[in-house]
Amino acid sequence: MFSLNFSLNFVLMSSLFLIKVSHQETVLAKYVKVELNSGDLMPLIGLGTSRLNEQELVRNSLDFALASGYRLIDSAAVYRNEELIGKALKELLPKYNLTRKDVFITTKLAPYDQGETAYMALERSLKNLNTDYVDLYLIHSPRVVGVNLSDSQISQRRDQSWQQLVRAKKNGLTKNIGVSNYDIEHLSELLKNDHAVKPAVNQVKWNPHYHQDDLLRFCQKEGILLQAYSSLGGTGDKDLLNDEEIKKIASKLGKSPAQVLLRWAFQENIAVIPKARSKEHLEQNIDLNFIIPEADMKILNSINRIPLP
Template identity: 30%
Template sequence: MSYEAFHDALRDTRLPLVHGSGEMPAVGFGTLFRDLSLTTQAVKDALETGFRHFDCAERYRNEDQVGIAIKEMIEAGKVRREEVFITTKLWNTNHRPERVEPAFAASCRRLQVDYIDCYLIHTPFAFQPGENQDPRDEHGNVIYDRGVTLIETWWALERLVDQGRCKSIGLSDITLEALKVIVAAARIKPAVVQVEAHPYLPEWELLEYCQQHGIIVLAFAPLGHGMAPNVLEDGVITEIARRLRKTPAQVALAWSVQRGVAFLTTSATLSHIQENFDISTLPHRAMHEIKTDISTRVRFNSVVETGVPGFIARKK
């Protein structure tokens, strides 16, 4: 019997928001594009393909275009708002508590929605408040904001949940140590933590901690972002793909969901969008091989150290 002979439910996996309401589709679509004009069509293609989780951010500067795509698909009767899980993020320049609600409201306006399913603090680093998203001094160094702490920003997010305007809140680009501090001090615990994770950066310790605390781990760059050393050219991954008649990308993405990690992939190419959605369950042997036989360890994005994103998605 071929693997294609039955519909595998892996792509339909939904993870419960223990510290929020509802469930997050494990298979997600990221909306960080270098060419912003591609956004609307890519999101429509992803919705048509079956993606129901969309990850956005104020910093990506294209929430408007995402909103247009989702609204058009809803109005065409292709999808209902309650079927679409929308994540977006508070940028570093808006960490001061009085700036959180206006930033959130602006994201809702751009996305043309009256609630957000998950609102994340984009990075734990506060930048100088203002309209400039990348404030720098005369030497080109980032100007950080020492006048606010991460827990103060977190408390402002908790108020959005209290008001019913977002169903869950979380953190992004955070280390395990910093996460533990927030979990200890939070009234409403983080529901989601978004970090770089792939077979070369499995983040097992973070995952174990999050699973103990009912926190969903959401992986960005689950395919290693096409950077060297290339995850998709790894011998273990390519051999499993050959055996299962799947692509290396499908193997890496299935591995993510099977170990309990939601993922985000981004592409403006329809064939890639479809490939990334068409995942199916890996045999135990393959899961074991990825865990034990891959020893390469590399982080591709330095954002966890600086708050400055280290890469922008390249066009496929």
């Protein structure tokens, strides 16, 4: 069983990011928060909501999630569920004696809104979510969709988007801003002209079969938190969960393959937002109170399927 007994503001893990606990008490993994480069604290574990786009499904998933201890909800304009999430939270927060400030809400700028319209896109998302602000607003992709542009024009659109996100942060529409699916080239471009605000988070695909270690090192060097999606392989992809090495480690530890995959990222100081619909899986995914031994961490790090350069 993994538990932590530390005093206030003790650094829980050694990395560029301070992972803080409160008071002298046993702290479960689901309550661990990471300090972003803005100084704000973000839960290291959250709920992904991609493909949750029916009211009853969203409501039940959030109900189970809040009951299990999830305090981060990740959405996006392209998921088409912001309004459903807003309605569900309006009902469910009082049920658990929570207020808006008790939950960390992330949403994302759609690729078709890249450019000068990014500010208006965030205003639209806030209206859908029924909130005055989000805790984190991400550019969902470095791509631009819906128009035929040259590479230089796409680069200009990304810069315009970032300027609008900086403006939104200054005006209180979002507490933090970041990016998603950015590689080192995109991040380097942004950091050369970040308009005085560095991205707080880069949300990317990340699991033992797919991890770009050079990207992680770059983000750590720049003080950007890496947040993983597809930690369990992604919708319809069972390769990870059926990987024999992962199943062996899970069996040895008395955990599920999903728990091992999430704990692997957690021990690397990488935030996770696994998707789940059932109460059982939601509870399982946030129950990460164990340690993967170093030898097994090395095995998990060695099964990367991205070819070496």
